[in-house]
Every structure is written in structure tokens, then in C-alpha cells.
Amino acid sequence: TRVRGSPGASASASRVLLRIAPACLQHGPASHPGIPRRAMTAHSFALPVIIFTTFWGLIGIAGPWFVPKGPNRGVIITMLVATAVCCYLFWLIAILAQLNPLFGPQLKNETIWYVRFLWE
Amino acid sequence: MGSMFRGEEVALVQLFLPTAAAYTCVSQLGELGLVEFRDLNASVSAFQRRFVADVRRCEELEKTFTFLQEEVRRAGLALPVPEGRLPAPPPRDLLRIQEETDRLAQELRDVRGNQQALQIQLHQLRLHLAVLGQGQGPPLATAQMDGPSERTPLLLSPGGPHKDLRVNFVAGAVERHKAAALERLLWRACRGFLIASFRETEQQLVDPVTGEPATWMAFLISYWGEQIGQKIRKITDCFHCHIFPFLEQEQARRAALQQLQQQSQELQEVLGETERFLSQVLGRVQQLLPPRQVQVRKMKAVYLALNQCSVSTTHKCLIAEVWCATRDLPALQEALRDSSSEEGVSAVAHRIPCRDMPPTLIRTNRFTASFQGIVDAYGVGRYQEVNPAPYTIITFPFLFAVMFGDVGHGLLMFLFALAMVLAEDRPAVKTAQNEIWRTFFGGRYLLLLMGLFSVYTGFIYNECFSRATTIFPSGWSVAAMANQSGWSDAFLAQHAVLTLDPSVNGVFLGPYPFGIDPVWSLAANHLSFLNSFKMKMSVILGVTHMTFGVVLGVFNHLHFGQRHRLLLETLPELTFLLGLFGYLVFLVVYKWLSVSAAGAASAPSILIHFINMFLFSRSPTNQPLFPGQEVVQSTLVVLALAMVPVLLLGTPLHLLRRQRRRRRRRHHSRRDPAGRQEEDEAGLLDSPEVSENGWGSDEEKAGCPEDEKEAKLVPSEVFMHQAIHTIEFCLGCISNTASYLRLWALSLAHAQLSEVLWAMVMRLGLGMGREVGVAAVALVPIFAAFAVMTVAILLVMEGLSAFLHALRLHWVEFQNKFYSGTGYKLSPFAFALEDE
Numbered sequence: 001t002r003v004r005g006s007p008g009a010s011a012s013a014s015r016v017l018l019r020i021a022p023a024c025l026q027h028g029p030a031s032h033p034g035i036p037r038r039a040m041t042a043h044s045f046a047l048p049v050i051i052f053t054t055f056w057g058l059i060g061i062a063g064p065w066f067v068p069k070g071p072n073r074g075v076i077i078t079m080l081v082a083t084a085v086c087c088y089l090f091w092l093i094a095i096l097a098q099l100n101p102l103f104g105p106q107l108k109n110e111t112i113w114y115v116r117f118l119w120e
Numbered sequence: 121m122g123s124m125f126r127g128e129e130v131a132l133v134q135l136f137l138p139t140a141a142a143y144t145c146v147s148q149l150g151e152l153g154l155v156e157f158r159d160l161n162a163s164v165s166a167f168q169r170r171f172v173a174d175v176r177r178c179e180e181l182e183k184t185f186t187f188l189q190e191e192v193r194r195a196g197l198a199l200p201v202p203e204g205r206l207p208a209p210p211p212r213d214l215l216r217i218q219e220e221t222d223r224l225a226q227e228l229r230d231v232r233g234n235q236q237a238l239q240i241q242l243h244q245l246r247l248h249l250a251v252l253g254q255g256q257g258p259p260l261a262t263a264q265m266d267g268p269s270e271r272t273p274l275l276l277s278p279g280g281p282h283k284d285l286r287v288n289f290v291a292g293a294v295e296r297h298k299a300a301a302l303e304r305l306l307w308r309a310c311r312g313f314l315i316a317s318f319r320e321t322e323q324q325l326v327d328p329v330t331g332e333p334a335t336w337m338a339f340l341i342s343y344w345g346e347q348i349g350q351k352i353r354k355i356t357d358c359f360h361c362h363i364f365p366f367l368e369q370e371q372a373r374r375a376a377l378q379q380l381q382q383q384s385q386e387l388q389e390v391l392g393e394t395e396r397f398l399s400q401v402l403g404r405v406q407q408l409l410p411p412r413q414v415q416v417r418k419m420k421a422v423y424l425a426l427n428q429c430s431v432s433t434t435h436k437c438l439i440a441e442v443w444c445a446t447r448d449l450p451a452l453q454e455a456l457r458d459s460s461s462e463e464g465v466s467a468v469a470h471r472i473p474c475r476d477m478p479p480t481l482i483r484t485n486r487f488t489a490s491f492q493g494i495v496d497a498y499g500v501g502r503y504q505e506v507n508p509a510p511y512t513i514i515t516f517p518f519l520f521a522v523m524f525g526d527v528g529h530g531l532l533m534f535l536f537a538l539a540m541v542l543a544e545d546r547p548a549v550k551t552a553q554n555e556i557w558r559t560f561f562g563g564r565y566l567l568l569l570m571g572l573f574s575v576y577t578g579f580i581y582n583e584c585f586s587r588a589t590t591i592f593p594s595g596w597s598v599a600a601m602a603n604q605s606g607w608s609d610a611f612l613a614q615h616a617v618l619t620l621d622p623s624v625n626g627v628f629l630g631p632y633p634f635g636i637d638p639v640w641s642l643a644a645n646h647l648s649f650l651n652s653f654k655m656k657m658s659v660i661l662g663v664t665h666m667t668f669g670v671v672l673g674v675f676n677h678l679h680f681g682q683r684h685r686l687l688l689e690t691l692p693e694l695t696f697l698l699g700l701f702g703y704l705v706f707l708v709v710y711k712w713l714s715v716s717a718a719g720a721a722s723a724p725s726i727l728i729h730f731i732n733m734f735l736f737s738r739s740p741t742n743q744p745l746f747p748g749q750e751v752v753q754s755t756l757v758v759l760a761l762a763m764v765p766v767l768l769l770g771t772p773l774h775l776l777r778r779q780r781r782r783r784r785r786r787h788h789s790r791r792d793p794a795g796r797q798e799e800d801e802a803g804l805l806d807s808p809e810v811s812e813n814g815w816g817s818d819e820e821k822a823g824c825p826e827d828e829k830e831a832k833l834v835p836s837e838v839f840m841h842q843a844i845h846t847i848e849f850c851l852g853c854i855s856n857t858a859s860y861l862r863l864w865a866l867s868l869a870h871a872q873l874s875e876v877l878w879a880m881v882m883r884l885g886l887g888m889g890r891e892v893g894v895a896a897v898a899l900v901p902i903f904a905a906f907a908v909m910t911v912a913i914l915l916v917m918e919g920l921s922a923f924l925h926a927l928r929l930h931w932v933e934f935q936n937k938f939y940s941g942t943g944y945k946l947s948p949f950a951f952a953l954e955d956e
Contacts, residue, residue, distance in 0.1 A: 012838055040571070042629040042630050042632055043135045043592070043595045043629055043630030043631060043632065044630060045630060045631060047633070048631075048633035048634070061787070066579065067155050070440070071763050072125075072485070074124065074125060074510070075124055075488060076511050077514070078510045078511060078513070078514075079510075079513055079514055082511055082513070082514035082515060083514050083518075083520075086514060086515065086518040087194070087518075088577060089660070089661070089664065090518075090522070090576075090577065090580060090657075090661075091580060091634070091635075093633055093653075093656070093657045093660055093661075094580050094636060094653070094657075095632070095633070095655075096709060096713065097629050097652075097653040097656065098631040098632060098636070098637060098653075098713060099631050099712055099713065100712065100713070100714075100715060100716040100717065101622045101628060101649075101717060102622070102715065102717060102720040102723055103619070103622070103645075103648070103649075103717075103720065104596065104601075104619055104620030104627065104628065105620055105639050105643030105644075105645065105646065105649075106617050106618070106619040106620075106644045106645040107594060107598070107610040107617065107618060107619075107620070107639075107641055107642055107643055107644070108616065108617055108644065109613065109615060109616055109617070109618065111642050112598055112602060112607065112612060112618060113609075113612055115598045115639075115642065116598045116599045116602050117599075118595060119597075119598065119599075
């Protein structure tokens, strides 16, 4: 359990830590060329869709042509197609649900404080 | 498609087995395991069948075998497993086997009897030795001198003065627990007239009957008087004591002792010899018994199968009716040819048309067997009905994984299953007897796929032991929100929780490319987002699964030649399902794509729209999602409701119309026999369905001659059946769609349990202690507790729960769209099964 002291205390504590934090965190992401930055990149929507559609499409549509002839050919083709459909659909639902969020995450102030600098 | 798509074609075959070759033919069929015998003598009791005498002889032999097996087990030896091919012996060998076995059993009984007798004798000798060995000592001396002492009886004995009184002795041995009672009784009965001394034997003697060591008490009674002697003897008889002659002279006693010792030694040698012979006999039994057991069991099975055949009127051959897969017919004919040619006769097999429903045969390998097993547990499919198993191979682990999604737990399950799969050929694993282990082992491929899919859904849910991972950077920028909203440190200090607003520029940078964004695992309102996401996901998956089920029904209709059902049932069903719930899915996806954060305050509510759709009303505050939405919705509802009477009345009316048309044709053909023959035949071949459940395939293909009976449709039955089907489908659509929400419910439960376990257990350990060593030491028991609870609660309990619910979704929601499951399996007559 983290005991919350007086509001002023945490503010001063954060100021103290701010002073001893490495320089890149104080000045922004692109200041030090040698240290890798963990920037918030904009995620495109088109690229993952193309990649995953191609990937599961290869497995589900192209894969069946390469299954060797044998007694289990039908079963293996069914398995490939079903896997592709299920996994693609599940991934698609997940990404579509996050495409246009109507509300954002509600974070604790401590989380905001450290994520603000950690994920930048 | 492979043979798992639907059951194989099974034909009814009639076999003509000449009497001379019947046994060998059936024995060969048993070895191959291709056919299932139909019982043609069902009305005959078991005692009146033809081969009952042979069956009885086999059973008597088996009784002897059991006796021999008991003896071997009693001696502590094990019977080796029979190896090699052991065909059923020809009937003439039965007599020889019987003689052999009886001789062996008799020998064994004799030797055992001898051994018992010798052991009893030895026991007696040893007792005698013990008694004599302890018969020395004071009591004798005192007895000699004690004549005129206080022990003089009150009654004067008629036998003269005391000095001449003869003292007699009784020596014997009695069991320990009876000694006190004996002593008391002796004292009460013959008070004053005897002196009894009891002494325990030094060693324990093994009782020959029970085989347990027992202690005996040796006693020596000195008494005088004949009547006392008789009383004493009666008493000792009563107590089952062993009495031995007691010689008064010391010398004589010592001589007797020596003689006894010599006898005992000789007896022990003889006993040793006997036991050696016994072990020889047992060795022979060990060698002989296992193969004979297998052979006689096969023989009995063959006779039981022969009992099911009917005898032809000329008594020259047996007629058997068997179910055989069409693919195996050549093998069947070859087997009959080979085994009957040895006798010089020929057995014939030919196919006959059948009116009953044949059994279902689906060949599986060890991978597909477990999936076919869970389908068959609900019900074996009707003959040549579409088999849900090949799709279940993937959809079952997938739906399980949706409810179980966690990378860590999935990985543990996968590794456990992988270990079982890699070790599956080891004999120790195969012969394990523990039932729970065998259950898990039988489902190892199932567990393997379940674990694999759980890892995938775990990555999508972004949960690994309830912790999120940032494989890609998050799509939400806290810094942008903080900077744009002026979240200074003071501001942060005053507000405990703050919400990120996606409509602010730069806060939301795009959807996370693979799965759920990791920022949600840090959020206090993550359940609001996840609940909405998972509920919509459940409905989408559910509608897809059910539509797939309805589409599979199409294959059934095509195969059984019931094309009218495509138009009168499948089409209305699809329209109803997709018009209502497909539209719901469309609304969900449309809202995801079109409504953005800018319009979040006035975002339309799908729930309200859906309710208003059925009530034909509108809510003024709820914006439409797309222009013309009301018109579209009304049209869809009207269309769906219009499909209900089509579903209810379509098929029955069509069937009745067809029946009426056929009757008219037949009526005409009777008046005009020459002209209408072809039409009549066409009508005969095209026999209609008796009822919904009447399976059509074999009637169509085998061309049953009598269509007078089959064509009898009872209108009320047909309508009733169709009404039930309609109600089931329409109401089921709604309830089944809601039932898929268990996917949401269970995944939520799993996620919450997992998080609670982490927060209450591991976080304590990881957040403990500033000093270096404290956390390390405390973490060991804490991790142990975490691991045990993870396995017990999250893997076993949640795993079983998700397994059960995924199974229910398949059995009820998916299979009731197309599967009837009212068939029976082909259980071939095979020896391999009986060996187990």
C-alpha cells in the first residue's frame, strides 16, 4: 500500500526526481541521438490490415493447395481454413473495436506522472 | 473431402457360410474386424441356440483357467503377456486343450494337497517337540513327592493309601488365547486333583492352514484318578488342544525327543521336494496359460457370433447378415474365399438392400479420435449425416481459448500437452491405470490445440499472467494529453484519477496493431472498454458460428435428395437469422467504423435502435446510424416475420402435395396399366419422406420395393413436427445468440481471477523490502503459493469450466442447427478389442 502524504509532498518529490532524471527525459525525446527513444508513434490502420489479411489469406486460401495428397488431406485443409477464419476474425474484431474510441482510459495520477515520461 | 466429412457408406451383406467352413470364416472375420453381425436369432433364448454346447465347454475351460490363475497369483508369480498372433484354434483342438488343462489342474491340485498334508504333519511334529522339550522341570518333582501334602483330596479314594497313588500326565499344546480359559476350567472342574503348568513355546510356529505364525502354550497336567483323567481329556478335546503321549521316564522322553527331531528333519526334506515340484508345475502353467486363455476367449467369441447366424433349411450352411463398410467389401470377400477354400468349399457374400438405418462408421486416427469422441458423446450421427467433428477440431479449441485467453496459462497448458504427446509411445505411459491420468492423456491433442489457441488469444487480449506487454508502443499518448490540458504536477497532485480524451489532438494515435492496447491494463475504467469489446465480440462470433451451422445443413439436404428443404427451410432460416442478428452484427461493425470521438457525446446506442426495431417505434434522442435506417429496419423485421409461416407450413404442404400427386398417378395407372408404367416406376423410386426425421438416403438409393407403407404421411404428425422445428429455430435464434455471451462472461472471470491472484500474491512479494536479501527470501514461498494457485484455480478449475462451456456451445447452439445425432456406431466383431 502506498500511503499518500500531503499533496505538496508528492509534488516536491516529483520535482526532486525530475532533477535527477536523465537529461533526455527532461528535454524531450529527440535530444540525445545515442539513447533509443520510446516514442509514441502513430499507428496506421491500413498497414496491419494489409499484413494480417495477407498472412491469414496465405494460410487459409493458398495453404490448402500445398497439402500433400493422403487420407488426411480433407481434414488438414478444413483445419487450415478454419484456423485462418477464426484467428483473422478475432484479430479484426479487436482492431476494429479500437479504431474509433469513444472514451479514453482513466489513469491514476501516479500512473500519468511516470508514463508521461517513460513512454515518451 | 476426407472420410470425416460424413460417415462412410455401410452395406448390409448376406453371407452364406457352409457348415464345414463356418468356424474358420468367422474366426478370420474376427481377426480382420471388418463386419458387425446382426442377430438373426433374437427371438431364440440363449439356451436354445445351436452352438450352446460349445459355448458351455469354453466357459468350463475358462473356469479352470481362472483356478489356475488364482494358484499362480497365490504363489506370488505373474503371468506373462501373450505375444504373437494367436488365432482361434479349430474346434477339434478343443478336446485336446481341455484334456491338457484338466490334467495340469489336477496335478496342481494333487501337489497342493500333498503340500498341505505335509505341512500339517510337520506342524504336529513341531508342537510335539515343543511340548516334550518343555516337559522337564519342577512340576514333575513336586508331583512325585506331593502325595501326603495338603493337596490330599478330602474324599478318600478307594484306590488305597496315598503312597500307592498313581500319578498320570497329560501333555499337550493349546493356543495362546485359549490357555487362560483352559486353566480356569480345569481348576473349577477338577479342583485339587490336578496340577497344571503352562509354558509358552519358545518359537512361533506357522499355522499350516492360515499361513500365519501363532504362539502355542505347552501344558503339562499331572493328575490322579481315572475319572479325573477322563474329565481332563474331555475338556482338552473341547478346547481343540493337541495331546501328545508323555513318558514318565527321563530316558524314554529323551529318546522320543531324538526320534521326533529326526522325523521332523526327514519331513522337512520331503516338504522341500514337494515345493520344488510345485514350482515346476506352476512354471508350466505360466507358460501354457496366457496363450490358451486368448485362444479360448477367441473361440468362445466365434461361437457366440455363430449363434447369431440362422441355419438354412437344408442344414448345409449358415446364413449371416452383417453390416460392412462398402470400402471393405473386397477385403471381406477375399477373406471368405481364403478361409473357406481350405476346406474345399466356398463361402459367398452378396449385398442386400436394407430398410433399417445402417450404423455410422467414421474412421479416425489418434489425433482426430478425441474430437470425434466429444461429438459422439452428444450423439452418434445418423447414417451419412454431415459430421461436425472436422470443424470442431479448430472451433472447439478456439472458443475455449476465447474464454481462457492468457499467454502464460496457455503456454503452461501447451507444454503439459506437448510432454504427453512426445511421451505417448512409452509403454509405462500407455499402461498406466490411474483413471484421471487416462482422461487427460486421452485428450492430449485436444489440450495441445487448446493451449496453442489460448496463447494466440492471450496475445490479442494482451494478458500474460494478467500482465500486459508492450510489444508495440501504445497508441495513446499521455504526454500529449497532459501537455494540452495543462496537467502540471500540482494539478496531478490534486486529482486522483484523470481521463484521457481521444478527441484532443494527439492523444489517440491509432489502433494498436495486434490486440488490445496495453494502456488499458493501467486504466481504472478498463472494464468499461473491455466489457463493450467482449460482448460485441461474443455476438459476432456467435452469429458466425450459427450461420455456419445452418449452412452445413445444406449439405445434408443435398445428400439426402431433399432439395425442397433448401428453399423451404434453409432459405427462410438464413433470412431470419441474418436479417435480425446479422443486421445487429452489421450495426456493431458500422458503428465501430463510422462513429468517432468527435461525435462521442451524441453517439447512437445500438441497443436502443435494436429494441425500437422490434417495437416499430423510435426514440427522438437516439440519432440514426445511417440515412434510411428506419426503412431498412422495418423491412428486415417484416421479412423475417414473413419467413416464419414459410418455415412453418412450407415443407409439410409440399410433402402432402407430392403424396397426393403420387396417389393420383397410381390410381390412374391401375385403371390404365399399360400406358402409365414408366411414370409409376418413376413415382416408386422417388419415395417421399415419412417425417422430418425419416432418413432418406437408403430409401432413395436402395430402391425399396414397397412404397405403400413408406408413402403413408400422417398430416398431423408432419405439421406438428414442423411446428416444433420452427419454434425451436426462431426462439432458439434469440436465446442462442444470448447464450454466446458466456464467451464474454468466462473471459472476464478468468481475467479478474488472474489479476486478483497477481495483485494479492505476487505483488506482495515483488514489492517487499528495500534490503537486498529480504525480497529474495520471501519471494520463494510467495511464488510457490502463486504457482500452486495458478495451476489449481486458473488452469484446472477455469480450464474445466471453459471446456464445459465451449462444449455446451458446440453441442447445443451449433449442432442443433443441422445435426440430429440419433444414429448408432458400427461396432465390428473384432478380437483386438476383446484382448484388452
